[in-house]
Amino acid sequence: MKPFLDPDFLLHSDTAKRLYHDYAKPQAIIDYHNHLIPEQIAQNTQFENISQVWLNGDHYKWRAMRTHGIPEKYITGDASDRDKFRKWAETVPYTMRNPLYHWTHLELQRYFGITEQLNAASADRIYDQTAEQLQQPSHSVRGLLKMMNVEVLCTTDDPLDNLEHHQAFAKETESFQMLPAFRPDKAMAAEDLGSLNSYIDKLAELSQQPISNLAQYLDALKARHDYFAANGCKLSDHGLEQLYAADYTEAEVASIFLKLRSNQALTASEVLQFKSAMLQYFAAWDHEKGWVQQYHLGALRNNNARMLAQNGPDTGWDSIGDFSQGQALSKFFNKLDSTNQLAKTIIYNLNPADNELFATMIGNFNDGSVRGKMQFGSAWWFLDQKDGMTKQINALSNMGLLSCMVGMLTDSRSFLSFPRHEYFRRLLCDIFAQDVENGELPDDIEWLGKLVSDICYHNAKNYFQF
Template identity: 30%
Template sequence: MSQTLQLHPDRLLPTDPGTREVARRLYAEVADLPIVSPHGHVPPAWIAQDTPFRDPTSLLITPDHYVTRLMHASGVDLADLGVGRGELDEASSRAAFRLLCEHWPVYRGTPMRLWLEQQLVEVFGVEEVPSADSADRIYDAVAAWIARPDARPRTLMDRFDIEVLATTDDPCDDLEHHRTLAEDATFTRSVVPTFRPDRYLEPAAEGWVGDVDRLAEVSGQDTQTYAGWVAAMEDRRDFFRARGAVSTDHSHRDLGTERVSDSEAEQLYAAARAGRIAADDGDRLRRHMVGEMVRMAAEDGLTMTLHPGVHRNHHAPTQATFGADVGADIPLAVEVTRALQPALSAHGTDPDLTLVVFTMDETTYSRELAPLAGFYPSMRVGVPWWFIDAPGSIRRFRSAVTEIAGFTRTSGFIDDTRAFLSIPARHDMARRLDCGFLAGLVAEHRLTEEEAAETARYLVATQPKEVFGL
């Protein structure tokens, strides 16, 4: 007999009965508040074109490397999960979905289990636990839901009460889908672009010269020179701001912001344009360029988010077969204090700069990030994301950061996902965990329950808008 999926109403809340009662009351204050998602990777075309979902596998499995990487670790070929294969036929989609259900025990204790269960129950109305036996029945239930006229992105924006959804966009993007949404009077939600210039800031990377040539085409600036590159970036930032962007997003191996002289920047840039820049010099110019991005953010007011410390595409054969960003990215240790000192010394007290720093290296929370955010008015500590957007990690984050920098120096929850249907589950997880942490402070008589409720509402409804200028 098949088991039944059950979402316990107290999931993720404290186990102590008295503290749990407080957490329940706090959670009731925020459970139904609108979702503000200021950083994520849902393609804007899905919303603009109200694109119907194709099949259960392309909806729940293939695009979500949180899900695929654990199956890969268990011996499943990524190709069998649809990765790199384009649109799947029904037989291939069903076979991939069976693999997920057969490997369901792999997800025990993970946040992916929480998110997937909540989607199955609350979105699809599925009550069976995934298994080899139930796989086809669950697949059919999800496929039937996909075929419904209300299973479209725009309807789901309303159903999930997503007030704001930020996408992640290339600086050369024409943002046509964002324009379509902005001009549609029937669309009452907000979808905003995010300026993501990483590929244009890595001068030693393959393809960089072609990228900055394309930047010249769309900006009208001459990127043959360093000054032209700077002008092109400023032009594209202005273009994004005019179309609703509120932030820029940056991810490099380190957080370096050390500047070089203008003459050296010109020399390094010329070497990069000629395709003869060494890797170390490429890093130096990139760090200088990131420092320039901090300067631009202080001038134009776009919130700047940085999430460093990732060894991308760690497994070369996987990258060669499937391309980038398929789950083979691995965290690195990161140094913050010295790396950010040049930028913060120059701009850390500028009133128009907001710098949000994320990490996958938990050791930096109390040692570097919280002390920096506890001094510099411009800096916020980004909440746990990617690998550490999990219950234990979020609890450790609140404990490590709050005692030094409080609640107001953090960012608000960031779901950072392309898995559209998981957005409500991810935000619900964060709300439950924050309410549990606040309830502990009430139980210790460090906060009144009224203060805790006010803080819970602030973290959900006010802080992300404040940090991202929404």
């Protein structure tokens, strides 16, 4: 019987151990998509306790606690940090076979050297041990990132963000880069006229120019896109149910914009036309600048209206959706490709039923101009666990070239989530090694090690041109 979380965790052969320890583990981390708070990095925040750095904002843990019957008071409510941690510790033993069990103990080991299992009995002891370490410079926000050998991280930022914290950080000499990523979802959300018009008003104020027609709107958004580029941005990101690829004319979109600015209700088809047009504009700007565009597709968000009203979005009320993806993906990419405006692209699916669809779609638009130009992104959100990662890796291997993949990301709001890269790397090495053990791949450790190190680091380094 193997010990729990030993140095060879998830590595089931000598080949896997060699691939991981010699080739994957030494690679620095490029975390090109996360939801970390730039201000905390720029100010090098020192958290008082583990609840603040570990539980605040982590809807993965919140969902598990609610399922276990923990009252909201101890999740997003006004309970003390210690009491919230106690309730999480009480929940942890019941998360076995959920990835949270692995992540929890990996993170305690990697950041704090704690190998004791977290439960109700150990809660106070671990809370105090971690609080003591979190007061040390080694465990400041930047210290935590350096501990994980982070080289680049890209935050997720709204076009209206002034990027002041990125600017402040860029003036310092640090061992890693923090760069913004352009996330314009709110700028195209025509299904909510009140929110969209409020957003446009804020953009007008920021631009110091009136926005009453489509041309003015696009000019103002393009100026923000330029501003992000001037501040080191190399990526955009979109979080959508699906890509939108409705037919439209410029005149129709201009008319729709006038209608929405006068708060006239849009038809469902007009909403789709507006969204489709905005995505095309954003994609053309990304191509013009040589950015990488990312599309996170398939989340069915905000399902619980009562709890959404109480806690707001991104608090644990989302699920996998079953949206139709194929035709819109094809039509959207084909339109951009036909005018040679298809940028380097990463598509992420949330429904595992779409794995093979996404893995084959990228092959339709890999034209030889850039190695791995079209990417089937790593397993995302509900899928970034052992089974989900394995299925994504296998689908990409079978339908495309795993060797061109740009690796893992955290997609996280927590500074303690970077062992997810380790988790992915261990699984990757074990999958390659299993094929060697089965006689399905040659026992060429040097070559396999090159492929592994490329997927873990070098492919991303070259693809994003960091």
